[in-house]
Amino acid sequence: MKLxxxxxxxxxxxxxxxxxxxxxxxxxxxxLGVAFRxxxxxxxxxxxxxxxxxxxxxxxxxxxxxxxEAFFAAGIHDILYAVSMAPSKLPRALALRRQGCDLKLVVDxxxxxxxxxxxxxxxxETFEVWxxxxxxxxxxxxxxxxxxxxxxxxxxxxxxxxVGGVMTHAGSSYELxxxxxxxxxxxxxxxxxxxxxQRLREAGIACPAxxxxxxxxxxxxAQLNGVTEVRAGVYVLFDLVxxxxxxxxxxxxxxxVLATVIGHQADKGWAILDAGxxxxxxxxxxxxxxxDFGYGQPCLxxxxxxxxxxxxxxxxxxxxxxxxxxxxQVDDIVxxxxxxxxxxxxxxHACATGAQFPEYHAVAPDGNSVEWRRxxxx
Amino acid sequence: MKLxxxxxxxxxxxxxxxxxxxxxxxxxxxxLGVAFRxxxxxxxxxxxxxxxxxxxxxxxxxxxxxxxEAFFAAGIHDILYAVSMAPSKLPRALALRRQGCDLKLVVDxxxxxxxxxxxxxxxxETFEVWxxxxxxxxxxxxxxxxxxxxxxxxxxxxxxxxVGGVMTHAGSSYELxxxxxxxxxxxxxxxxxxxxxQRLREAGIACPAxxxxxxxxxxxxAQLNGVTEVRAGVYVLFDLVxxxxxxxxxxxxxxxVLATVIGHQADKGWAILDAGxxxxxxxxxxxxxxxDFGYGQPCLxxxxxxxxxxxxxxxxxxxxxxxxxxxxQVDDIVxxxxxxxxxxxxxxHACATGAQFPEYHAVAPDGNSVEWRRxxxx
Numbered sequence: 001m002k003l004x005x006x007x008x009x010x011x012x013x014x015x016x017x018x019x020x021x022x023x024x025x026x027x028x029x030x031x032l033g034v035a036f037r038x039x040x041x042x043x044x045x046x047x048x049x050x051x052x053x054x055x056x057x058x059x060x061x062x063x064x065x066x067x068x069e070a071f072f073a074a075g076i077h078d079i080l081y082a083v084s085m086a087p088s089k090l091p092r093a094l095a096l097r098r099q100g101c102d103l104k105l106v107v108d109x110x111x112x113x114x115x116x117x118x119x120x121x122x123x124x125e126t127f128e129v130w131x132x133x134x135x136x137x138x139x140x141x142x143x144x145x146x147x148x149x150x151x152x153x154x155x156x157x158x159x160x161x162x163v164g165g166v167m168t169h170a171g172s173s174y175e176l177x178x179x180x181x182x183x184x185x186x187x188x189x190x191x192x193x194x195x196x197x198q199r200l201r202e203a204g205i206a207c208p209a210x211x212x213x214x215x216x217x218x219x220x221x222a223q224l225n226g227v228t229e230v231r232a233g234v235y236v237l238f239d240l241v242x243x244x245x246x247x248x249x250x251x252x253x254x255x256x257v258l259a260t261v262i263g264h265q266a267d268k269g270w271a272i273l274d275a276g277x278x279x280x281x282x283x284x285x286x287x288x289x290x291x292d293f294g295y296g297q298p299c300l301x302x303x304x305x306x307x308x309x310x311x312x313x314x315x316x317x318x319x320x321x322x323x324x325x326x327x328x329q330v331d332d333i334v335x336x337x338x339x340x341x342x343x344x345x346x347x348x349h350a351c352a353t354g355a356q357f358p359e360y361h362a363v364a365p366d367g368n369s370v371e372w373r374r375x376x377x378x
Numbered sequence: 379m380k381l382x383x384x385x386x387x388x389x390x391x392x393x394x395x396x397x398x399x400x401x402x403x404x405x406x407x408x409x410l411g412v413a414f415r416x417x418x419x420x421x422x423x424x425x426x427x428x429x430x431x432x433x434x435x436x437x438x439x440x441x442x443x444x445x446x447e448a449f450f451a452a453g454i455h456d457i458l459y460a461v462s463m464a465p466s467k468l469p470r471a472l473a474l475r476r477q478g479c480d481l482k483l484v485v486d487x488x489x490x491x492x493x494x495x496x497x498x499x500x501x502x503e504t505f506e507v508w509x510x511x512x513x514x515x516x517x518x519x520x521x522x523x524x525x526x527x528x529x530x531x532x533x534x535x536x537x538x539x540x541v542g543g544v545m546t547h548a549g550s551s552y553e554l555x556x557x558x559x560x561x562x563x564x565x566x567x568x569x570x571x572x573x574x575x576q577r578l579r580e581a582g583i584a585c586p587a588x589x590x591x592x593x594x595x596x597x598x599x600a601q602l603n604g605v606t607e608v609r610a611g612v613y614v615l616f617d618l619v620x621x622x623x624x625x626x627x628x629x630x631x632x633x634x635v636l637a638t639v640i641g642h643q644a645d646k647g648w649a650i651l652d653a654g655x656x657x658x659x660x661x662x663x664x665x666x667x668x669x670d671f672g673y674g675q676p677c678l679x680x681x682x683x684x685x686x687x688x689x690x691x692x693x694x695x696x697x698x699x700x701x702x703x704x705x706x707q708v709d710d711i712v713x714x715x716x717x718x719x720x721x722x723x724x725x726x727h728a729c730a731t732g733a734q735f736p737e738y739h740a741v742a743p744d745g746n747s748v749e750w751r752r753x754x755x756x
Contacts, residue, residue: 008464009756041694063656063695083695084640086386086652087718108641111717139696140641140650171693262462263486263518272518274464278441279756282660282730315549316419316729317441317461318517339489340465351694352660356733358755376754377736378387378657 003301003367004342008260009279011357012344013372014303016365017254018236019051025218025235026055032224037061037080037211039233042351045360046074047372048236059102061231065092066378072101080104080211082167082231084132084140087115094125104164108132108141113152117159128164129156130209131200135192136185138172144196153205163200165209168193169231173216177246177290182220189217194226219247237350240297244289250297250305255353256344257296258361259319261337271337273311273319275345280314283352295319296345303344311345319345381679381745382720386638387657389735390722391750392681394743395632396614397429403596403613404433410602415439415458415589417611420729423738424452425750426614437480439609443470444756450479458482458589460545460609462510462518465493472503482542486510486519491530495537506542507534508587509578513570514563516550522573531583541578543587546571547609551594555624555668560598567595572604597625615728618675622667628675628683633731634722635674636739637697639715649715651689651697653723658692661730673697674723681722689723697723 006012029036038052041063049060049071059078062068068079069092077100081093085105096103107113107129120127131152134141142149156163170189176182189212200207212224213231224230237255238248259275277295286293295311298321313320321337337343347353354360355376361369384390407414416430419441427438427449437456440446446457455478463471463483474481485491485507498505509530512519520527534541548567554560567590578585590602591609602608615633616626637653655673664671673689676699691698699715715721725731732738733754739747 007467007470007756083652084650086638086640088638089385092385109717112640115718134643137646139693139698140643260464260466262464262490265512265518268515272462274461277661277730278733282662282727283655284660284662315517320517339487340493349660352655355656356754376734378385 001369003363003369006258006361006369008258008342009275010258011354011360012256012258012369013237013360013362014254014256015362017252018048021236021238021252021254022052022055025232026057028219029230030056032221034224034227035229037229037231038236039063039082039231040067040071042233042236043354043374044070044376045372045374046071047362049076052236058229061233064378065089065096066375068096068101068103070375072096072099077102080106080130080167082106082169084108085112085116087112087119090116090119094123097125097127104128104130106130106132106167107152110148110151110155113155117155117161120161121159126160126162128162130165130167130211131163131196133166133168133193133196135168135189136170136172139169141168144192144199149196149199150203153200153203157205163205163207165207165211165228166193166196166200167211170212170214170217173214174241174245176216177244179220179246182216182246183222186217186221190221190224190227197226215242216245216247234350239350240293240346240348241285241289244286244291250346253346255350256299256346257353259343259345261339261341261343263339264334266334269322269333271321271333273321273343274317275319276317277314278316279356280311280319280345280347281349281352281356283347283349285348293348296347299344299346301342301344379747381741381747384636384739384747386636386720387653388636389732389738390634390636390747391615391738391740392632392634393740395630396426399614399616399630399632400430400433403610404435406597407608408434410599412602412605413607415607415609416614417441417460417609418445418449420611420614421732421752422448422754423750423752424449425740427454430614436607439611442756443467443474444753446474446479446481448753450474450477455480458484458508458545460484460547462486463490463494465490465497468494468497472501475503475505482506482508484508484510484545485530488526488529488533491533495533495539499538504538504540506540508543508545508589509541509574511544511546511571511574513546513567514548514550517547519546522570522577527574527577528581531578531581535583541583541585543585543589543606544571544574544578545589548590548592548595551592552619552623554594555622557598557624560594560624561600564595564599568599568602568605575604593620594623594625612728617728618671618724618726619663619667622664622669628724631724633728634677634724635731637721637723639717639719639721641717642712644712647700647711649699649711651699651721652695653697654695655692656694657734658689658697658723658725659727659730659734661725661727663726671726674725677722677724679720679722
């Protein structure tokens with residue numbers, strides 16, 4: 001299907017940009033001498049993940065068991081479920097392991113570790129668990145020097161669970177915006193995770209994998225000594241938040257929302273689009289950053305940026321496009337953006353915007369597109 | 379399935395609360411002497427809409443043609459597509475009309491009206507169109523005294539399109555929070571829409587329907603003289619934004635997200651939940667209101683509110699539950715919210731949160747639930 005024929009709103013992936021982003025990250029990992037395990041929560045799309053694996057990725061990271069099931073069904077065996085395991089979800093994880101999935105689980109506390117060990121013992125299953133390490137205080141995990149780290153390691157190790165490694169995610173990198181700060185956080189993430197592995201090993205627990213990552217720290221790391229693999233997700237498409245963090249150019253952003261102009265409020269300088277927050281998502285990640293892009297950055301259908309314009313407001317199925325410059329001749333809006341004109345809107349956050357759509361339209365450089373399904377739910 | 383058995387995260391509808399909300403709105407409309415046309419964009423769920431129709435609703439409002447197709451396939455014929463018609467979507471609307479759907483379209487500008495009239499003429503189809511009126515300046519529509527109103531009316535009327543009515547949506551009601559302000563806006567919405575109909579009729583254009591509504595104005599209107607029908611959507615479930623607007627109590631909110639405690643950061647006073655922004659949505663509508671509920675208000679599994687706690691932060695699949703009161707003994711968090719505990723989280727915005735899930739679990743007063751499918755996409 002030609003780009004012009006796609007009904008709006010629609011989520012477009014610029015395949016050339018996506019391939020460039022994949023190649024850039026994989027080259028970076030190859031230089032650093034670590035394996036790369038992409039986080040597939042960004043796209044939940046087998047076509048995208050196949051491109052990541054073709055470029056050299058080894059295994060995947062998932063944020064839900066539904067992702068694990070869907071990608072295992074598509075032939076991917078090496079899967080890290082990177083959210084601390086709820087005891088009630090163990091039967092579903094067991095079912096995947098029994099089908100031959102090399103599913104690795106995560107815990108960060110003694111109670112979850114005990115429940116997991118007891119469940120494994122009860123069902124005769126040797127689970128593999130990676131312990132989550134907190135290296136930046138932004139979410140979950142055990143800090144490297146805590147006693148709890150060894151306590152959890154021992155609960156697992158002494159009760160028939162394989163401690164496969166440690167993993168951390170320096171998600172606070174999204175709040176930074178200078179290369180120096182990102183490099184410093186990447187080193188903090190690396191050092192903390194390596195230190196946690198060292199403590200476990202000194203306690204007699206093997207801990208082969210040392211897994212770190214977020215898109216900004218992965219691209220900013222100067223060296224990753226002691227790390228075995230890196231995880232990152234959003235780099236595959238990038239978005240306006242990542243642009244503000246400083247790790248991509250606007251024309252690296254591979255995801256956009258195709259929208260149509262359906263009305264105007266000329267006296268206010270507004271063009272009304274058929275892409276509101278249901279299409280863009282409610283994510284306003286750039287609102288706290290150096291450059292607030294509203295609900296998105298408009299581009300022409302061919303991808304040319306339209307600086308000076310922004311999607312400044314959104315209802316469920318209505319977006320409001322307006323000028324960012326006071327004193328613009330507001331009547332221009334009707335001539336510049338006539339009824340029926342199609343635009344591409346770059347989103348704040350690729351993970352959130354993609355999730356609003358059942359499919360991507362993967363657009364080749366010649367303007368032809370194919371549909372790539374994605375799934376949602378848990 | 380019992381509530382305790384539902385995997386988390388999950389979207390729950392408290393059926394008794396939903397039925398109470400439906401009965402309340404329908405009784406209000408009956409008292410005001412107007413028909414009621416619910417906006418189904420909130421739930422996109424045939425089970426919910428059947429309950430609205432059983433209570434007396436006449437026809438439905440949709441925000442996408444996909445909703446129109448899905449509800450027409452489920453046996454509903456009288457459908458208003460309440461977003462200004464993009465010319466490129468006319469073939470899809472025509473297909474629905476040809477199948478017998480009494481689909482009404484909306485325009486608010488001469489170009490869309492001309493395109494629609496030309497397309498109808500070309501295909502021998504008499505479309506019915508309602509003209510969108512702007513009564514509060516918050517989005518799209520033509521203000522009642524504008525020349526454009528009659529221009530659009532004549533383009534339609536003189537070119538074989540039936541002008542079925544006028545419609546308006548005072549969406550700025552979401553920004554108010556006193557009964558007096560809501561009643562005043564309801565009267566402004568009514569008067570403006572009735573005035574637009576009057577001008578069209580004086581110009582010889584029949585304009586039988588006069589359709590107004592938003593949940594807050596629908597519940598605040600003192601009288602609706604000249605109005606034939608009201609539209610509202612979110613009232614069916616309500617949410618924290620509507621609570622802050624002042625049109626529902628917290629225990630009227632029929633939608634919640636079921637979540638499990640999966641970890642803690644005891645020194646920070648955090649419990650980590652398996653419901654992050656993917657489950658709650660990124661909607662933070664209460665952030666600009668009198669009471670900021672973060673990403674949601676926690677309740678016990680039985681629905682009992684937990685005042686003093688809030689979901690204060692969210693990653694994609696992690697929510698952070700914390701106390702709103704400084705000086706709380708933070709270590710309490712581990713004892714009060716143990717690993718594996720299930721909670722219900724009331725959301726900011728029912729339309730946005732529901733859209734994150736492929737299904738609702740409709741929970742009866744006895745704790746038994748059934749699955750109600752919803753759809754997404756366009």
